[in-house]
Amino acid sequence: MYTNLLDHGGDFRTVLDAEFDAAENVTVASGYVSLDIINAYQPNFIKIAESGGIAKLLLGMALYEGLGERKLEAVSSLNEQLLTFENLSGVYIANGRRYHGKVYRFYNENESTIYVGSSNFSSSGTQGNIECTVPVVNENQKQEIINFLDDLYSSEYAVTIDKTKITVPGKKRLIKKSIENYWGSINKYDPASISTEGLPKIEIPLDRLDEKEKSNLNIYFGKGRLNTATGIITPRPWYEIEIIASNDINSQESYPKGNFRAFTDDGYIIPMRTQGDNKKNIRSRKTLQIFGIWLKGKLEKSGALEKFHPVTKDTLAEYGTNQLKLYKIEEGKYYMEF
Numbered sequence: 001m002y003t004n005l006l007d008h009g010g011d012f013r014t015v016l017d018a019e020f021d022a023a024e025n026v027t028v029a030s031g032y033v034s035l036d037i038i039n040a041y042q043p044n045f046i047k048i049a050e051s052g053g054i055a056k057l058l059l060g061m062a063l064y065e066g067l068g069e070r071k072l073e074a075v076s077s078l079n080e081q082l083l084t085f086e087n088l089s090g091v092y093i094a095n096g097r098r099y100h101g102k103v104y105r106f107y108n109e110n111e112s113t114i115y116v117g118s119s120n121f122s123s124s125g126t127q128g129n130i131e132c133t134v135p136v137v138n139e140n141q142k143q144e145i146i147n148f149l150d151d152l153y154s155s156e157y158a159v160t161i162d163k164t165k166i167t168v169p170g171k172k173r174l175i176k177k178s179i180e181n182y183w184g185s186i187n188k189y190d191p192a193s194i195s196t197e198g199l200p201k202i203e204i205p206l207d208r209l210d211e212k213e214k215s216n217l218n219i220y221f222g223k224g225r226l227n228t229a230t231g232i233i234t235p236r237p238w239y240e241i242e243i244i245a246s247n248d249i250n251s252q253e254s255y256p257k258g259n260f261r262a263f264t265d266d267g268y269i270i271p272m273r274t275q276g277d278n279k280k281n282i283r284s285r286k287t288l289q290i291f292g293i294w295l296k297g298k299l300e301k302s303g304a305l306e307k308f309h310p311v312t313k314d315t316l317a318e319y320g321t322n323q324l325k326l327y328k329i330e331e332g333k334y335y336m337e338f
Helices: 012-022 035-050 070-085 124-127 140-153 179-183 288-302 313-317
Strands: 027-032 055-059 090-094 102-107 111-119 131-137 158-160 199-205 225-227 232-234 258-262 269-276 279-286 325-329 333-337
Touching: 012 035, 012 102, 012 111, 012 124, 012 131, 012 199, 027 140, 035 124, 035 131, 055 070, 102 140, 111 140, 111 258, 124 225, 179 288, 269 288, 279 288, 288 313
Parallel strands: 027 055, 055 090, 258 333
Antiparallel strands: 027 102, 090 158, 102 111, 111 131, 199 325, 225 232, 258 269, 269 279, 325 333
16 A cells, blocks of 8 residues: 555655566556656656557546646657557547546566556655555456556547647637627526516426436536547537436427527526427527526536536535426527526
8 A cells, every 4th residue: 555654655656666667568547647747757658668568648637627738748749759659659538538547557468567546647646645556466356457448548438649639728718709709699688577477387407417427418528529630639618518308398388399588597588499309409509508608607606516527416406406497488488597
């Protein structure tokens, strides 16, 4: 066990130094990395690949949270060098789901040494924080982890960093100017002018829509969009969402069918539509981001949701409701409350 405490196994960094020096092959899969660790072990990755081994590093959160400019340059440079060996070596990015694990595999021809735990591939993870990372000693468990790493590095879950567009925090626009302008042109009204008393009501529970991380409230965390012309993958827009109403909801008489205007409880008039089978998909017109700017924006303003974190049951509980409500005023006109 390695905790970065002297009395409980000491620094994991010491273990990494020894393992990197002895390994013929290395696979590291970490949610986060630090610039100084990349710089420190870059020669080891290159040496292993030059000697005919495979050297792989996976960054689990980079596509969705971005990387600092210097860190991005460092891992991109490392990847470029590793790709020249054409043997699966490279720097990989998790795509399709966030990866938050920490697994280190050092292996020679006949033997693997594997460590799992809480230590990110960073200075804080390997020396600074109190962590808990342990060697895997059971051979069956080792093989299960090797199988997991093989899947994790497959095209189903990962892509090399040169095939992605990683954003740099501070330089990232959450909303394109055109979308921002469109949101700014949305008409407003006085919510006090509408009374919901006696109006037919549709209640759409959102807590059952967040059960999967890539649900319609969390499209951002699905696979990035592939530009077929360039082969580059970019994350989906942060505010892109739609809601899918179950059959027991979309079959109700007062459920909106096709285009409608949503008069929101905070004074906006949003052009909306339902479409798809049984008109189950509820989305804003022109762009899915308008609905997301409104709904996710409410969660953010309340403090229940941080940008680039998934909407969960806890998010909705902290916000105070898990219900999106549509009150039918007349055909094509609804009061929307959240």
